[in-house]
Amino acid sequence: MIEVYELLKLVVDNDASDLHIKAPTAPVLRINGDLIRQMQYPPITPEDAEQIFTAITTPHQQEIFAAENELDFVYSVTNLARFRVNVLRQRGSLSLAFRVVPFAIRNIDELKLPVILKNLIIRPRGLLLVTGPTGSGKSTTQAAMIEHLNNCRRCNVITIEDPIEYLFHDNECIISQRELGGDTHSFATALKHALRHDPNVIVIGEMRDLETISTAIAAAETGHLVIGTLHTTDAPQTVDRLIDMFPPSQQQQIRLQLSQVLEAIISQTLIPRLDNKGRVAAFEILIATNAARNLIREGKTFELLTIMQLGKNEGMQTLDNELTRLAKDGVISTENAVLKSSNPERLRKTLCGVNRGT
Numbered sequence: 001m002i003e004v005y006e007l008l009k010l011v012v013d014n015d016a017s018d019l020h021i022k023a024p025t026a027p028v029l030r031i032n033g034d035l036i037r038q039m040q041y042p043p044i045t046p047e048d049a050e051q052i053f054t055a056i057t058t059p060h061q062q063e064i065f066a067a068e069n070e071l072d073f074v075y076s077v078t079n080l081a082r083f084r085v086n087v088l089r090q091r092g093s094l095s096l097a098f099r100v101v102p103f104a105i106r107n108i109d110e111l112k113l114p115v116i117l118k119n120l121i122i123r124p125r126g127l128l129l130v131t132g133p134t135g136s137g138k139s140t141t142q143a144a145m146i147e148h149l150n151n152c153r154r155c156n157v158i159t160i161e162d163p164i165e166y167l168f169h170d171n172e173c174i175i176s177q178r179e180l181g182g183d184t185h186s187f188a189t190a191l192k193h194a195l196r197h198d199p200n201v202i203v204i205g206e207m208r209d210l211e212t213i214s215t216a217i218a219a220a221e222t223g224h225l226v227i228g229t230l231h232t233t234d235a236p237q238t239v240d241r242l243i244d245m246f247p248p249s250q251q252q253q254i255r256l257q258l259s260q261v262l263e264a265i266i267s268q269t270l271i272p273r274l275d276n277k278g279r280v281a282a283f284e285i286l287i288a289t290n291a292a293r294n295l296i297r298e299g300k301t302f303e304l305l306t307i308m309q310l311g312k313n314e315g316m317q318t319l320d321n322e323l324t325r326l327a328k329d330g331v332i333s334t335e336n337a338v339l340k341s342s343n344p345e346r347l348r349k350t351l352c353g354v355n356r357g358t
Contacts, residue, residue: 002027002041004052005077010038011100012081015278017135019083019098022090023049030135032272032279046093053087053094064181072181074101074163084165099135101165105147106140113144114283116315117266121145121227122153124200126263126288127220129207131232136269137281138229139165145227146203149173155200160190162205173201180205187212195219204228210245217254220261234319234342235265235286235308236301259297262288267319269340271332280331282340284319287311320347327351 007027011019018030023046027038054062056075065071071087075098082101087094108117120128130138130145143166149155150173157173162180169175176197184190187204188211194202207213207228220226232238239258246254267284285308286292292307308316323337324347334351341347 002044002048002052004055005080007041008077008083008098009080011083011098017100020096021049021052021098022095023093032276033270034272049094049096053096056085072163074165082165082167084163101139103167105143105166105168108144108148111140111144111281113141113281114266114285114315114317116264116285116287117141117145118148119315120264120266121149121225123225123263125220125223125225125261127217127258127261128225128227128263129230129238129265130227130268131230131234131238131265132268133231133233138268141266141268141281142203142227142229143168146175146201149201150175156198157201157203158194158197158199159203160184160187160194160205161203162187188215191215191219195222195224199224201225201227206230207242213242213245217257217261221257225263232267233269234267234284236304237342238265238267239296239301239304255297255299259288259293262293262296264288269319271323271326271336271340274330274333280326282319282322282326282332283317284308284322285316287314287316289314320350323347324350 007019011029014029014031016029016031020028021044024043026041026043029036029038061071061073065087069089073085074082075085076082081103084099084101086097130142132138146157146168150168150171153172155173157175159177161177164177164179178184178190191204191212192215202219202224204216207216207230216226216228230238230241232241242258243251243254265286268281270279270281273280286304289311292304295301295303305318308318320341320343323341326332327334327337337351338344338348
């Protein structure tokens with residue numbers, strides 16, 4: 001049997017983001033976004049997958065999986081890393097996916113995130129949204145922002161996560177981290193009770209349903225800073241997605257509420273670097289200026305792009321402008337820039353004179 005520690009060390013040593021274990025194929029690492037089979041190992045058998053699952057889970061976790069055939073949890077290896085693990089059944093055998101969560105929380109400067117994030121995280125109230133596809137680095141950005149807050153402002157912070165990923169240590173802040181399953185039964189329930197726990201800041205791992213979104217907006221209205229994540233690709237889509245979650249009869253009221261509480265939308269994606277040294281994050285940032293709030297209230301989200309293009313002095317930027325800059329600076333290829341764009345044809349025309357390779 002392949003030792004799970006050996007595979008997890010391989011993930012860390014190769015700076016991979018994920019490990020996939022599935023029969024009947026060799027272990028697979030995701031490195032710089034690409035899936036790479038580790039052919040030095042034999043194919044995983046169903047028995048191998050079962051043994052690895054048993055080795056890394058508790059009896060209680062095994063009972064949950066037996067009842068639901070799905071399981072999310074965090075597995076920690078001393079002096080190596082933490083791993084967010086998802087287990088599911090496919091064709092009668094187990095498939096396991098491990099996502100690396102480093103012990104150390106890298107700060108905003110180390111990650112070269114937009115400096116405006118430092119100002120956004122210390123705002124006293126409102127709604128901050130960090131969005132992007134799965135695996136785009138939302139958790140890492142969110143953790144860096146919370147750690148910045150932890151170093152510069154005295155706040156009571158409550159996080160609601162599924163599962164807990166980065167571990168925070170109290171510095172200026174006191175930070176309580178709650179995990180779905182072990183500490184609470186749902187995001188919405190945990191959010192309601194968090195409001196009675198004297199919080200300054202509430203962090204929601206994922207705003208995935210109507211009740212959670214509605215309670216998050218209400219919490220932001222009552223003077224808390226609420227930080228949440230969504231699987232949307234840009235700022236206008238994020239606004240539309242939030243509003244479309246509500247019944248048509250409520251949407252105008254939600255537009256009004258959202259326009260009042262929103263502070264910023266930070267959308268991000270990860271792109272392979274042209275020098276093959278990892279990936280770089282590209283950001284779209286919408287700051288809720290008076291003009292942006294008016295457009296949200298009036299349902300003219302398609303005009304938010306213009307607000308971002310004109311709002312550079314306020315810290316705003318569009319994803320396409322950032323992709324253009326990265327391609328022209330030779331950080332990413334023009335092909336990858338076009339692939340990540342919400343308007344690929346327009347970006348292709350913008351970059352037609354840039355030939356930086358693939």
